[in-house]
Amino acid sequence: MTDALHFDPNTGIAAIGVQLPPLAMDVRELAALRGVDPDKYTLGLGCDEMALCPEGYGVVDLAVGAAKRALAQWGGSVEDIGLLVVGSESAVDMSRPLSAFVAEELGLRGRIRSYETKHACYGGTVALRQALEWRLSGAARGKAALVIASDVALYAPKDPGEPTQGAGAVAMIIAEPKVARIATESFAYAEPAFDFWRPVGDSFPSVEGKLSLDCYKKATEECFQQLVGDRTPADALADFAAVCFHVPFPKMVKKAVGQLGESFEWTPEATSSFYEGMVNPTMDWNRKSGNGYTASLWISVAQALAGRAAGQRIGAFSYGSGFGSELLVIEAAEGAAAAPWADEVAEDLKSRRLVSQDEYDALRGARLAAAE
């Protein structure tokens, strides 16, 4: 079944860099520390390990690490970059954009537009769409964009969100589509809500947990129904080899797919087969990173693209509290098969250290003191 999607032959993802921090904690250790049944975290939420940053390492280090990897793979020069956008909700300053901190480290200056985007976990996707549309509009005059999604997700100690913590960054060069093409059309849905927010001056987010689940599920249904349009869901999704989601915790994604199945009037078996075949396999890296906020969806997309044959199609559903959401359609290109970023993720996971309960306590204590 054909659709009306367009893929520009000259613009897409030219390179990907992923960076995970050097520490992590097994959620079973956290469960022991909090006196909670570990099955609640592993089976109830679907979590495994949460990436953590050591003292003195944070959102800028992650962003710079990912950007350096993407630039090295791309092989182009920083002089060819005309746009630098960093999507994040871990801003370090209310005025100075994160992109300025990153540009300093990368030696990026001159005839370039540089700024930060914020919309909770959706901020990285907004940055990517702006870069894509900047290229397609002609404003780029042949220059490339460097888009980075970088975050450190921490909740207050003992908060129900604590086992879903994580960190990571994904950088993408938006130029010639060596790795992937992105459909010009996308499917967005937004609705104002207070499901998850962090008032100015607060170190940790406030969360209406149940509401946040409902908002995420509603956003999923609204975006996918637009993709389906007047086709049947089976026809609309027939071309897809994988479907990636924002992953606050893997069970959230399973719940959202359950909601989709209901709205598509699928049998429980059909829903389960869609989840197990197309969605669950894209979350291996997320289970090791935890929630990377803006980076979360793009960690899943990076995994799904790795080793994929050219022409295979991937759905990418972005959700950010507040709330905003958008479903993108991506097609693997020739460079996806080699996927050098997959080796870098494997190296990050191999070299990182799992912290003990005492170390975690000390780390959180130090961060709380720094925040005061």
Ligand code: HMG
């Ligand atoms: P909670 O207190 O752990 O909730 O908080 P719960 O008591 O409902 O338990 C969770 C699940 O564990 C349940 O499963 C329990 O049954 C199960 P479910 O019924 O839902 O399928 N359970 C057990 N399973 C096995 N053995 C046991 C056991 N005990 C319980 N012994 C909550 C959960 C999600 C609210 C919390 O983690 C939280 O506040 N998280 C942060 C908010 C969040 O991630 N929301 C997701 C949607 S919003 C979003 O994605 C945006 C976000 O990324 C931010 C942004 O955009 O910037 C968060």
